[in-house]
Amino acid sequence: MQKVEIDRNKPLQPGDIIELHFSTLGMTWITAAQIALIEWRLAGRRDFTILSQSLSENNKAIFTARINKTNPVVVTAAVIGALIIGAGVVAWLTLDKVYQIMESPAGQVGMVGFGALATAVAVALVLALLSKSK
Secondary structure, three states, X not given: OEEEEOOOOOEOOXXXXXXXXXXXXXXXXXXXXXXXXXXXXXXXXXXXXEEEEEEOOOOEEEEEEEEOOOOOOXXXXXXXXXXXXXXOOOOOEEEEEEEEEEOOHHHHHHHHHHHXXXXXXXXXXXXXXXXXXX
């Protein structure tokens, strides 16, 4: 996988995965509690899902999110960032950088090859079951 820095106003599509880096102030335990609260408050959203969150040593809160749908509102990293900041109790988060996580071409080819292999095995199993039933 590859991370590419993107503009926070770039329209995102369903299936896109982004990583949002926030600068934080304050003590680590307060920030960790705030991150847990944010994840809990945003758990039921239909337009995006928070896949993971972490707190780095240099006071960076990192959220990874997958875009689920973009209708009727255009979803951007800025919108998701504002929702994350708004869901927190203490407004000490500042959106610093946004990365889009891209699969490498080799990884995509491997998944296509694996999918074709799985389909061939499934067809072979169905044919074997049909031939035994006769």
